[in-house]
Amino acid sequence: MKKNAEITINEQWCKSCEICVAFCPQKVYEMGRFYPKIVRPEDCTACMLCEKLCPDFAITVTVPDKIEKSQ
């Protein structure tokens, strides 16, 4: 089974700027009532663009390969 990157959103720090929703090339996010929702996590290619563009340090993308290597 293909392993997907794990995305977490820190809602305490998110300011709902919608940058992740607008710029994700795979359209993984959709805007919820207050915070972005991860609606298509299986499409994530771990390009890290959302993590790099999130100005509020709210998004963390963990790539499974890296986890295995570090263990």
Place this chain on the structure above:
Amino acid sequence: MDYLQYLRKDKMPHIWCDGCGHGIVLKSILRVIDKLGWDKNNIAMISGIGCSSRTPGYVDFNTLHTTHGRGLTFATGLKIARPDLHVIVVSGDGDATAIGGNHFIHAARRNIDISVIIYNNYIYGMTGGQVSPTTPGGKKASTTPYGNPDTPFDISRLAQAAGAAYVARSTAFHVGKMDRYIEQAFTKTGFSVVEVLTPCPTSYGRRNKEGRGVDMLMYQKQNSIGIEQAKGKTAEELKGKYITGVFVDKEQADYRQRYDEVIKKASKLNK
């Protein structure tokens, strides 16, 4: 990478507005520091006053938050006293080119080994959206409600003319480019400047009908042009475009090398 190891977590979340690009630039700086493997205790981050100058408050390095426009003067003193430290100055467009304009050009002229990251958002964001030296002509600010009559400064060309060893410009959207330029600036011996164009949705975008931070980043994505492609194009074709790229990358003796020579000369004469 784990950004949180470099942050003062008790100060987060930061004060920057939603859609503000300053957080993106800070992340880029942290990524480069992580890549270079610098020790937190060997880094000094210095700033003046403004939105951008809140940056040192959030990072877990040796930090100084100084008076308006004078970040570079404190940094100069620090670098001379402690040449082993990596001295980084973060500054805004108003901080670096208006009230600290003279300090900026003279630090560049002196070519002291400091890296300056200038967050250019075309406005004084923190103090209420007053016009800054980089506000484009015709754009509105709280002090120019009918449009700015002045011609803006081009920070990169100013630094180039003043004699900086490394000058580059990126937009906040182009994170890959920004990482590369900041890394080159950090590893350069001599005065290195990276100008990053960041969106200010609250004070600039709202007044000039440019939308939210997302829309301003989208504009950056669609309207950036490399310095090589911009060559040979007319001013009319380049209107509204952001020219990005490396403006200067040259080797020249930095202030410390030249000052060491003066010390050698003086100690010989006084024997």
